[in-house]
Structure formats: C-alpha cells, structure tokens
Amino acid sequence: MKTSVFSQRISAILFLFAATSTLPAAPNPASHDYPFQPVPFTAVHLTDGFWAPRLETNRLTTIPYAFGKCEESGRMYNFERAAAVLRGEKITDKKPPGYPFDDTDPYKILEGASYSLAVQPDPKLDAYLDKLIALIASAQEPDGYLYTTRTIDPQHPHEWSASQRWVKEQELSHELYNAGHLFEAAVAHYQATGKTNLLQIAVKEANLLCTTFGPATNQLHFWPGHEIVEMGLAKLYRATGNVRYLDLAKYFIDDRGSRPGGDDYHQSRIPPVEQTEAIGHAVRAGYLYSGMADVAALTGDTNYLRAIDTIWENCVGKKLYITGGIGARHAGEAFGNNYELPNLSAYNETCAAVANDYWNQRLYLLHGDAKYVDVLERTLYNSLLAGVSLDGTKFFYPNPLESDGNYERSPWFGCACCPGNITRFLPSLPGYFYAQKNDSVFVNLFASGTADLKLDDGCAIKLTQTTRYPWDGAVKITLALEKKSRFTVAVRIPGWARNEAVPGGLYHFAESATSEPVTLKVNGQIIPIKLDHGYVRINRLWKNGDMIALDLPMPVQRVIASEKVRADRGRIALQRGPIMYCAEWPDNPIGKVRNLVLPGDQTFKAAFEPSLLNGIETISGNSLVVTKNADGSAMKTDQPFKAIPYFAWANRGKGEMAVWFAETSVPSP
Numbered sequence: 174m175k176t177s178v179f180s181q182r183i184s185a186i187l188f189l190f191a192a193t194s195t196l197p198a199a200p201n202p203a204s205h206d207y208p209f210q211p212v213p214f215t216a217v218h219l220t221d222g223f224w225a226p227r228l229e230t231n232r233l234t235t236i237p238y239a240f241g242k243c244e245e246s247g248r249m250y251n252f253e254r255a256a257a258v259l260r261g262e263k264i265t266d267k268k269p270p271g272y273p274f275d276d277t278d279p280y281k282i283l284e285g286a287s288y289s290l291a292v293q294p295d296p297k298l299d300a301y302l303d304k305l306i307a308l309i310a311s312a313q314e315p316d317g318y319l320y321t322t323r324t325i326d327p328q329h330p331h332e333w334s335a336s337q338r339w340v341k342e343q344e345l346s347h348e349l350y351n352a353g354h355l356f357e358a359a360v361a362h363y364q365a366t367g368k369t370n371l372l373q374i375a376v377k378e379a380n381l382l383c384t385t386f387g388p389a390t391n392q393l394h395f396w397p398g399h400e401i402v403e404m405g406l407a408k409l410y411r412a413t414g415n416v417r418y419l420d421l422a423k424y425f426i427d428d429r430g431s432r433p434g435g436d437d438y439h440q441s442r443i444p445p446v447e448q449t450e451a452i453g454h455a456v457r458a459g460y461l462y463s464g465m466a467d468v469a470a471l472t473g474d475t476n477y478l479r480a481i482d483t484i485w486e487n488c489v490g491k492k493l494y495i496t497g498g499i500g501a502r503h504a505g506e507a508f509g510n511n512y513e514l515p516n517l518s519a520y521n522e523t524c525a526a527v528a529n530d531y532w533n534q535r536l537y538l539l540h541g542d543a544k545y546v547d548v549l550e551r552t553l554y555n556s557l558l559a560g561v562s563l564d565g566t567k568f569f570y571p572n573p574l575e576s577d578g579n580y581e582r583s584p585w586f587g588c589a590c591c592p593g594n595i596t597r598f599l600p601s602l603p604g605y606f607y608a609q610k611n612d613s614v615f616v617n618l619f620a621s622g623t624a625d626l627k628l629d630d631g632c633a634i635k636l637t638q639t640t641r642y643p644w645d646g647a648v649k650i651t652l653a654l655e656k657k658s659r660f661t662v663a664v665r666i667p668g669w670a671r672n673e674a675v676p677g678g679l680y681h682f683a684e685s686a687t688s689e690p691v692t693l694k695v696n697g698q699i700i701p702i703k704l705d706h707g708y709v710r711i712n713r714l715w716k717n718g719d720m721i722a723l724d725l726p727m728p729v730q731r732v733i734a735s736e737k738v739r740a741d742r743g744r745i746a747l748q749r750g751p752i753m754y755c756a757e758w759p760d761n762p763i764g765k766v767r768n769l770v771l772p773g774d775q776t777f778k779a780a781f782e783p784s785l786l787n788g789i790e791t792i793s794g795n796s797l798v799v800t801k802n803a804d805g806s807a808m809k810t811d812q813p814f815k816a817i818p819y820f821a822w823a824n825r826g827k828g829e830m831a832v833w834f835a836e837t838s839v840p841s842p
C-alpha cells in the first residue's frame with residue numbers, strides 16, 4: 174500500500190512530538206518494510222454470514238464483557254492503587270495482583286476495542302477507552318516505568334518480581350511483556366482513532382527502555398522473559414518513525430541466548446538466528462518468530478529470515494495439529510518433540526493459535542507465498558476460533574482434539590491471557606484478507622464484503638466479494654474501477670482445494686484427487702489454473718464491473734496423518750473446505766464418540782443446518798461402533814454418524830468429542 178492510516182497521520186504526530194520534545198526527528202518509517210503490504214483492516218469491511226456476526230458478537234458482547242471481568246477481578250483497581258501511590262497517598266491494600274502481567278489484560282482488550290472502533294464508531298466505547306487511558310497514565314511513574322505491582326509496593330511486589338526493577342525480567346517478572354502489550358494497544362488505538370493519549374504513554378515507556386537496555390556498558394543486558402515487546406517496538410517504530418525502537422527490538426532478539434543461562438522454554442539456550450526447531454513455550458515462541466519477521470522486514474536482515482523459515486518448516490512439517498494448533502504439551506505450555514501430537518492431552522493454547530497466525534501472516538508478507546495463508550486459514554477457522562464460545566462469553570485455554578467429557582470453556586481465568594488475545598485478534602481480522610505489491614492485488618481469504626485500495630498509478634479500486642464461504646466454495650469478486658487499468662489480481666487457490674492438506678506433508682488427503690476441479694472465470698471466460706506460489710495471477714486491462722468467479726469444490730475429505738504421528742495412526746479426520754470436523758456427544762447415539770469407527774468406504778453427506786449452533790454445515794453418514802460383550806468378545810453395530818465443525822464444539826455442555834476416528838480398529842476407550 175502506498176498510503177495507510179499510519180503514513181497519513183505521521184506528519185501530525187511528528188508535529189506533536191516535536192512540540193513536546195519527547196522524540197527526535199523521525200526518518201521515513203516505510204523506507205524498508207514487508208514487500209507485501211496488507212490492505213489495512215480499516216479498508217476492508219466484512220458483511221458475510223460467517224465472520225461479520227462473530228465480529229459483532231466480539232464488539233457488542235465480548236469487549237464489554239472482558240472489560241467488566243477486568244474491573245471485577247481488580248485489574249483496573251491495580252492501576253487505581255498505583256496511581257494513588259504516585260499521588261503520594263497512603264494505601265492500605267498493598268496486596269500484589271494475582272499475576273505480575275495482569276496489566277496486560279486491559280491493554281489487550283483496549284487493543285481489540287480500538288480495532289473495533291475503527292470499523293464501527295461507538296462514542297460510548299470511545300469515551301470508556303479515554304477514561305481507561307487516563308487511568309493508565311496516572312499509574313505511570315515519572316520516568317515512564319509502568320508496572321502496577323511494583324508501583325503499588327516497590328519493596329514487596331509480586332513474588333515473581335524482585336525488589337528492584339528488571340532484575341527478574343529474564344525469569345518471570347514480565348515487565349517487558351507488559352510493555353509490549355502496551356505498545357501494541359497504543360499503536361492500535363492511535364491507528365484507529367487518531368488520538369495520541371495512549372501512544373504518548375507508550376512512547377514514554379519505550380524511551381525509558383531505550384535508555385535502560387542495550388549493548389553499552391552502562392546499560393542492562395537482558396533478554397525479555399516473555400517475548401512480545403519486539404513486535405510492540407516494531408509497531409511503535411512504524412507509528413513514530415523513531416529508529417531507536419527498531420534498534421531495541423533487534424537488540425532484544427540478538428541478546429537472547431547470547432550468554433549462558435538460557436533454556437529451551439524461553440527459546441534462549443542459543444541465539445534465535447542459530448535455532449532450527451520450534452521449541453519451548455509455544456506462545457513465547459510464536460511471538461519471538463513474529464518479532465523476528467518484523468525486524469527482518471524492517472532491516473532486511475536475512476539471517477533472521479533464514480532462521481524463521483527453517484523453524485517454520487519444522488513446525489508445519491512436524492509439530493502442527495490438523496486444527497492449526499501448536500504447543501502439544503501441558504508441561505511448560507510447550508511444543509513437544511517432532512510428531513508428538515497427542516489428541517486428548519493436546520494443549521494448543523488459544524494464545525498460541527493467535528501467535529501462529531501472527532507468524533504466518535508475517536511470513537506471507539515477507540515471501541508472498543500462499544502456503545503461509547494455508548496455515549493461517551487452517552488455524553483461524555479451527556484452533557483459534559474454538560477459543561471462544563458462540564455467545565462470546567466463554568473461553569478455552571487449551572484446545573484438545575479429543576475430550577472424555579472433562580473440558581468446557583471458562584468465563585474467565587486467573588491467568589487471563591487467552592480471552593484478551595481472542596478479543597484483540599478478531600476485530601483485526603479484515604486486515605488479513607487482501608494484500609498488495611506494486612500493481613498486484615492478492616485475494617487471500619474469502620468472505621462477503623468490500624475492500625478499498627489504490628494502485629500504484631493512483632487508480633482507486635473497490636473489490637466486492639460475494640460468497641457463502643466457508644460453507645460453499647463459490648466466490649464472486651466484482652471490481653469497481655475509476656478507469657480502465659492494467660494490473661494483476663492474484664487469487665489464492667487454497668491448498669485444501671488442490672489436494673494439499675498442509676504444506677510439508679505432515680497430513681494428506683486419503684483421496685488423491687477430488688472429483689471436481691477448481692474453476693476460475695473472468696466475465697464468464699475460463700482462466701487456466703496455473704499456479705504461482707499458490708495463486709492464479711490474472712493480469713489484464715480491467716474495467717469497471719468486471720467479475721471474477723472462483724469455484725472451489727468442497728467435498729468431504731478424509732485426512733490422514735503421517736505414520737510418524739503415533740496418536741493418529743490408523744485414524745482419519747474429516748475436513749470440508751477449510752473446516753475441520755469433530756463428532757460431539759449430543760449428535761451421536763448414547764453420547765459416545767471416542768469409540769466410533771469410520772471405515773474407508775463410507776460416504777458422507779454435508780448439509781447446512783441453520784438452527785444448529787448459530788447455523789453450521791454438518792457432515793453425516795454411518796459409523797461402526799465396537800463394544801465389548803460381557804464375555805470380552807467384540808460386538809460391531811452400525812449407527813448413524815454426525816460431525817460438526819470443530820470450532821463449534823463445547824457449546825452444549827460437557828461430553829465426549831473426537832476429531833480423529835479409527836478407520837479399522839477400535840480406539841482404546
């Protein structure tokens with residue numbers, strides 16, 4: 174994109190900073206950045222039947238609900254107490270917050286609320302945010318430090334923090350994690366509203382970090398214990414043009430693992446540029462790789478790029494769940510070994526799904542290859558979306574692929590990272606649909622709605638998508654143009670529509686070819702499906718009213734995992750379009766689904782059920798149930814089988830659920 178909300182407002186903010194002398198004069202922040210630029214979420218409006226209602230639930234229900242939970246659980250009270258101390262008042266309640274990172278929950282919801290405001294003006298929400306921002310400002314120490322537990326009681330902060338600033342940062346204090354989320358929220362709020370009240374708080378803290386941390390002998394040499402400040406600093410650099418923020422992001426990445434004392438959990442045993450596998454705490458890892466992508470884009474550092482490309486190959490080829498979830502182990506909320514992908518005990522933190530989409534979006538923007546969008550889409554429609562209930566008020570922390578009846582979403586958590594991450598991700602989703610590079614427009618995701626963008630020659634275009642995706646693969650894209658113009662529309666042909674379950678071959682479809690081919694037409698004329706990095710590129714002299722018609726057949730596909738994945742051996746999973754399916758207790762006889770067998774010759778029928786779970790496409794057929802007689806002999810019975818989209822499970826109470834089904838043998842009960 175040549176112009177963005179950022180660049181339009183940069184001159185205004187530079188004036189502001191020049192006037193207040195808080196920032197040096199800024200270079201052009203766009204001089205080096207991602208070669209593929211997303212069409213910003215502010216320019217994309219979804220009007221479809223799938224995402225638009227979910228974004229509306231997030232706006233009208235989840236955001237106020239989550240702010241309410243922050244108030245109720247004392248997260249705002251922590252800022253109030255810190256502010257009182259800074260005003261010189263004596264406070265009697267010096268109890269530390271539940272976690273030293275509780276401050277990040279209001280930041281994350283503020284970020285989501287900001288994205289939401291950009292799409293849908295809401296004066297009441299706008300005023301609430303301003304009040305909250307004033308509260309945050311009042312809890313910031315004069316030099317920019319912002320960490321309520323220490324300000325409330327500097328001598329006795331949360332036990333994960335030391336009695337001095339930063340001392341336990343590499344372990345558990347999360348001081349830089351808090352800062353990172355503040356920066357992300359500040360840039361979103363500024364981008365959405367044009368206001369600088371939160372941005373100024375962020376800049377003040379970022380300036381403190383720039384003075385405190387760095388390679389000089391009079392600076393502290395620490396790497397962040399929980400990554401995200403790297404991404405936050407990159408965003409702050411883009412918003413303000415202050416290159417010190419970019420330098421600090423790079424410093425934090427380069428410092429990591431550069432001294433003894435690191436470990437796999439924190440991705441700090443060796444420097445990130447030398448790492449080749451996705452390891453340790455999965456959310457930390459996803460944020461690190463995303464931060465490295467940002468710095469690589471902004472500096473042109475090819476070593477970072479090589480490292481995250483290699484790590485991605487490992488992750489997608491050996492550590493990715495079929496739902497797009499990552500982080501197999503409960504212990505350490507971590508990646509497992511290669512092919513260690515248990516189903517019942519899968520951890521798959523909701524935050525890790527969000528991090529996986531941040532990372533894949535960034536790799537896409539670096540390379541322009543649709544394989545990253547394939548992973549992003551798989552994660553989005555499955556592992557990520559399962560993180561929130563259909564009504565928007567309950568959340569999953571782990572997202573297992575099998576349930577013995579013990580899993581259900583919670584209204585909130587003591588450690589509430591996941592609700593905030595869902596809340597902030599969803600309203601930013603329109604920004605993942607389209608991208609641009611020079612005179613090429615990339616259509617990455619599918620949903621009814623519009624996108625407004627400008628070509629390099631200044632020609633304004635409006636793209637209008639009409640589709641029932643993800644339930645139906647017919648997509649129409651109409652172009653409205655000011656004048657005839659030659660450019661390329663690159664349409665992504667998803668991997669699932671061309672017999673590639675995931676890039677790298679960890680999973681494949683049982684049927685080697687779908688019966689119907691993908692078709693693409695412009696004004697009724699067939700365009701050959703010649704793929705270039707997962708896209709069909711249509712270069713022509715476009716005129717107003719031209720229409721692209723894409724048809725992605727959506728048969729029910731049986732997915733098979735690599736033999737190396739022990740948990741899935743002899744099993745199949747069901748996919749239709751981008752959606753993974755599961756069998757859940759209410760839809761199958763006697764509520765048992767973990768003992769179902771789906772023999773290879775089964776045929777399945779898909780049907781849309783408007784009154785089930787807010788309207789979903791279900792899959793039905795027959796299954797074989799194997800039970801044991803009293804004498805120990807096996808008894809096989811036929812019974813009807815029904816599956817629902819994985820994201821919609823656990824909205825009808827606790828019970829069994831399964832994604833992988835035995836093909837010939839009986840799964841252990």
Ligand SMILES: [Zn+2]
Nearest residue numbers: 522524590591
């Ligand atoms: Zn989380």
